[in-house]
Amino acid sequence: MARIYVDKYTGKLERTDLYLVTLTLKNGDVHSNLEPRMLFPFTNHSMYIALLNKEEKEIAFVRDLAELDEASANAIEECFREYYMIPKITRVISCEDKFGNLKWTVETDRGEITFQIKNRHNDIKHLWGTPRVIVRDSNDNRYEIPNYKELDARSARLLFSYL
Template identity: 75%
Template sequence: MRCHMRRIYVDKYTGRIEKTDIYLIRLTMKDGTVYEDLEPRMLFPYTNHTMYITLLDKDEHEIGFVRDLEELDSDSKKALEECFKEYYMVPKITSVIEVEDKFGTLKWTVDTDRGEITFNIKNRHSDIKHLYGTPRIIVRDSNDNRYEIPDIDALDANSKRKLFSYL
C-alpha cells in the first residue's frame, strides 16, 4: 500500500526538468532528490496548454505538479513542450472522404494535415465531441488515437454533409 505523499509543486526555484525519452522526463529537486521516468500530462489538454501539468510515475501516481509553464526555467519549459508536441500530436482533419456505418461502428476515411487516414469509431456519442462554445470537434478512434476538426464551419460542403448526422 502506498502512503500518501504531499503534492510537490515544481517551479524554477524548486526543481529542474529534463527530457529523457520521447514522452518521459527526469525531475531533479533543489535538495538533490531525483525522480526518473516521469510522464507529464496536461490536465486540460484542449483548453489550457500551459497550466496544470501533472508529473506521473510508471504506476500513474502523481509525483509533481506544475501550475504554469511560465514558472519554470527555460530549459525545463522547453523539455515539457517537446514531450507534449509528441504526446499530444493530433492530426487535423481537413476533409471527409467517406463515412460508413456497419453494425454500429463508424468507418471514417479522411484527409488530414498528415495525409489520408481511415479509422473506426466504436461509440459515436462519446467518441465524437463538439467542444462547447467553439467550432472544434475532437474525434477518438477505436485505438484511442485522437483527431481534430479545428473549425467545422471551414470544412467543404460535402464533408459537412457526411458528418451532419453524427454531430
C-alpha cells in the same frame, strides 16, 4: 509524501526520452522517468500538469509552464508534442455506417487515413462554445477538426450527419 510544486525556484526538468522527463529538485533529490500529463488537454495546454511515475502516481505538479525556466518549459512542451500528437482532419472523404459502426476515411495534416468509430455519441464530440470537434476511433486514437467552419461543404455535411 507531500505534493511537490515545481517552478523555476524549486527544480529543473530535463527531457530524457520521447515523452519522459527527469526532475532535479534544488535540494538535490532526483526523480527520473516522469511522464508529464495535462489535466485539461482540450482546454488548457500550459497549466495544471502532473508529473507521473511508472505506476502513474503523481510525484510532482506544475501549475503553469510560465513559472518554469525556459529549458524546463521546453522539455515539457517537446514531450507534449509527442504524447498528445493529434492529427488534424482537413477533409472528410467518406463515411459508411455498418451495423452501428462508422467507417471514416479522412484527409489529415499527416495524410489520408481510414478508421472505425464504435459509438458515435461518445466518440464524436463538439466542444461547445468553440468550432472544435474531437473524434476518437475504436483504437482510442484521437483526431481533431480545429474549426468545422473551415471544412468544405461535403465534409461538413458528412460530419454534421453524425453530430
